[in-house]
Amino acid sequence: xxxxxxxxxxxxxxxxxxxxxxxxxxxxxxxxxxxxxxxxxxxxxxxxxxxxxxxxxxxxxxxxxxxxxxxxxxxxxxxxxxxxxxxxxxxxxxxxxxxxxxxxxxxxxxxxxxxxxxxxxxxxxxxxxxxxxxxxxxxxxxxxxxxxxxxxxxxxxxxxxxxxxxxxxxxxxxxxxxxxxxxxxxxxxxxxxxxxxxxxxxxxxxxxxxxxxxxxxxxxxxxxxxxxxxxxxxxxxxxxxxxxxxxxxxxxxxxxxxxxxxxxxxxxxxxxxxxxxxxxxxxxxxxxxxxxxxxxxxxxxxxxxxxxxxxxxxxxxxxxxxxxxxxxxxxxxxxxxxxxxxxxxxxxxxxxxxxxxxxxxxxxxxxx
Amino acid sequence: xxxxxxxxxxxxxxxxxxxxxxxxxxxxxxxxxxxxxxxxxxxxxxxxxxxxxxxxxxxxxxxxxxxxxxxxxxxxxxxxxxxxxxxxxxxxxxxxxxxxxxxxxxxxxxxxxxxxxxxxxxxxxxxxxxxxxxxxxxxxxxxxxxxxxxxxxxxxxxxxxxxxxxxxxxxxxxxxxxxxxxxxxxxxxxxxxxxxxxxxxxxxxxxxxxxxxxxxxxxxxxxxxxxxxxxxxxxxxxxxxxxxxxxxxxxxxxxxxxxxxxxxxxxxxxxxxxxxxxxxxxxxxxxxxx
Numbered sequence: 294x295x296x297x298x299x300x301x302x303x304x305x306x307x308x309x310x311x312x313x314x315x316x317x318x319x320x321x322x323x324x325x326x327x328x329x330x331x332x333x334x335x336x337x338x339x340x341x342x343x344x345x346x347x348x349x350x351x352x353x354x355x356x357x358x359x360x361x362x363x364x365x366x367x368x369x370x371x372x373x374x375x376x377x378x379x380x381x382x383x384x385x386x387x388x389x390x391x392x393x394x395x396x397x398x399x400x401x402x403x404x405x406x407x408x409x410x411x412x413x414x415x416x417x418x419x420x421x422x423x424x425x426x427x428x429x430x431x432x433x434x435x436x437x438x439x440x441x442x443x444x445x446x447x448x449x450x451x452x453x454x455x456x457x458x459x460x461x462x463x464x465x466x467x468x469x470x471x472x473x474x475x476x477x478x479x480x481x482x483x484x485x486x487x488x489x490x491x492x493x494x495x496x497x498x499x500x501x502x503x504x505x506x507x508x509x510x511x512x513x514x515x516x517x518x519x520x521x522x523x524x525x526x527x528x529x530x531x532x533x534x535x536x537x538x539x540x541x542x543x544x545x546x547x548x549x550x551x552x553x554x555x556x557x558x559x560x561x562x563x564x565x566x567x568x569x570x571x572x573x574x575x576x577x578x579x580x581x582x583x584x585x586x587x588x589x590x591x592x593x594x595x596x597x598x599x600x601x602x603x604x605x606x607x608x609x610x611x612x613x614x615x616x617x618x619x620x621x622x623x624x625x626x627x628x629x630x631x632x633x634x635x636x637x638x639x640x641x642x643x644x645x646x647x648x649x650x651x652x653x654x655x656x657x658x659x660x661x
Numbered sequence: 662x663x664x665x666x667x668x669x670x671x672x673x674x675x676x677x678x679x680x681x682x683x684x685x686x687x688x689x690x691x692x693x694x695x696x697x698x699x700x701x702x703x704x705x706x707x708x709x710x711x712x713x714x715x716x717x718x719x720x721x722x723x724x725x726x727x728x729x730x731x732x733x734x735x736x737x738x739x740x741x742x743x744x745x746x747x748x749x750x751x752x753x754x755x756x757x758x759x760x761x762x763x764x765x766x767x768x769x770x771x772x773x774x775x776x777x778x779x780x781x782x783x784x785x786x787x788x789x790x791x792x793x794x795x796x797x798x799x800x801x802x803x804x805x806x807x808x809x810x811x812x813x814x815x816x817x818x819x820x821x822x823x824x825x826x827x828x829x830x831x832x833x834x835x836x837x838x839x840x841x842x843x844x845x846x847x848x849x850x851x852x853x854x855x856x857x858x859x860x861x862x863x864x865x866x867x868x869x870x871x872x873x874x875x876x877x878x879x880x881x882x883x884x885x886x887x888x889x890x891x892x893x894x895x896x897x898x899x900x901x902x903x904x905x906x907x908x909x910x911x912x913x914x915x916x917x918x919x920x921x922x923x924x925x926x927x928x929x930x931x932x933x934x935x936x937x938x939x940x941x942x943x944x945x946x947x948x949x950x951x
Contacts, residue, residue, distance in 0.1 A: 545907025546815020549896035
């Protein structure tokens with residue numbers, strides 16, 4: 294789960310990482326009465342990237358100018374996401390920009406520090422163009438991260454004097470935050486030098502969804518759609534896509550391959566719903582309910598490979614509430630015969646072969 | 662020979678008194694797996710399907726000679742359970758549990774590496790060597806013994822492909838479900854090394870999916886070290902960036918982790934990549950010269 298910049302910065306501040314003074318607003322009029330030193334920077338609070346290029350970050354010299362600009366930004370949609378809030382901060386005079394992050398690195402299987410003296414830009418781009426400008430340090434989990442590690446990194450970024458030790462402090466604070474808050478990514482880009490002081494000018498924090506139970510004071514998740522949240526409550530994985538064939542399957546890999554099959558035969562999936570490894574009749578009923586709520590669904594494809602999931606359980610759910618759209622079903626595996634019998638009694642046909650079923654689903658979506 | 666498990670494997674089930682632990686212990690016993698002990702702290706002295714239950718792993722190992730672990734413990738206790746198994750020297754440690762926090766997985770995998778223990782998972786279906794040993798939750802009836810080593814990041818997709826192979830008359834030496842999380846114990850490279858050495862394995866099937874760079878790392882390893890034919894399938898060609906597709910680890914971040922990049926990397930080193938999972942048996946038959 295990704296946090297908004299202002300939420301991340303509140304946490305950063307709590308861990309001693311210096312951030313600018315700022316206020317969150319959701320109405321343009323509020324800009325006229327803020328207790329801030331001008332000029333200020335208005336920053337759209339959205340979870341998608343690329344807000345700067347889209348005009349979601351602007352400088353304002355006076356309260357009146359800020360109000361005008363805020364009104365414009367608050368009405369914007371950035372890559373499909375409506376701007377509902379602004380973070381307004383006192384503008385800082387930035388001398389240099391660095392990059393600093395801790396990220397769960399899948400290859401080294403460790404929390405890894407990534408830093409660069411090329412901050413304020415896309416770090417993936419820096420890594421591609423000038424990999425020698427990136428400093429990486431995989432943290433030994435048994436040892437932890439200590440100030441000397443921070444100084445080791447600082448030296449490689451060309452830092453010296455008091456800045457070196459202060460940078461090491463920021464790295465230690467960020468490490469502590471990443472561990473205690475179960476971060477998959479804790480990123481400061483840019484980490485700016487302003488009048489000899491470090492300042493986290495932007496903040497990105499992605500918290501591990503699996504750690505939610507032990508991070509109870511996290512803000513509400515705004516990244517997901519309403520249906521995605523509903524699915525999560527039922528312990529189903531659901532992802533919204535933009536086609537017209539609703540897709541249900543059991544197991545993440547199987548559902549992904551089901552999407553691929555549908556696309557292979559020329560269809561467009563409307564969504565992705567994984568009912569999980571041991572789907573019950575009840576879970577299947579809820580799955581059907583969720584995928585069909587999506588507007589514009591013209592056909593449904595159910596691909597079940599019974600393992601722990603039993604075909605008869607799945608069949609019972611389908612038979613008890615036959616889907617209102619044309620449906621192609623593939624059913625095989627545990628208790629297949631019983632499942633097939635239940636469906637037949639309800640006048641519903643099921644394929645054994647996934648390819649045939651996928652072709653059928655695509656044809657149904659085209660009205661054939 | 663199978664990889665990692667075999668007739669010698671004596672399995673300890675951690676979380677044996679829970680719903681999943683109890684159910685799958687019965688399935689493992691039916692398969693012929695030697696499940697010799699269970700552990701649930703506080704329930705020592707009882708039995709599940711005739712298997713003695715102990716309070717601690719240490720005691721279970723002393724009493725029964727267990728040498729491998731299968732973990733069904735709920736996510737918030739799973740790190741503790743896995744560390745206990747690794748500390749006791751059980752090998753492999755198969756972590757079935759889903760939703761383990763990634764920082765916990767890092768700690769588990771790191772401790773295992775220090776102790777030289779093989780961890781499979783978390784969030785995995787386990788490992789099956791047909792006719793010898795099954796640790797985990799894979800449906801037993803799909804398997805038949807034969808020359809294919811299979812390694813996969815997905816559970817049900819593994820079943821789909823194993824069923825297809827068995828139907829085509831092609832059996833398996835060992836099938837390993839590595840797990841769908843971003844941090845897992847054994848990944849493609851470690852398993853490719855074992856399968857390349859394994860005398861029973863004649864060809865390898867690698868089942869990947871979007872997210873991370875494990876398939877790309879596998880491709881580099883195959884180019885240098887693998888002489889056996891490899892057939893692959895990568896799920897998620899149509900997955901959009903930034904969305905987690907069911908598995909915590911199945912997510913395209915920025916430009917990293919796309920199916921296209923993985924398919925290309927594998928094809929470049931001579932791996933036959935299937936476009937659909939249903940094409941895998943045919944490609945395998947060709948690789949075996951059948």
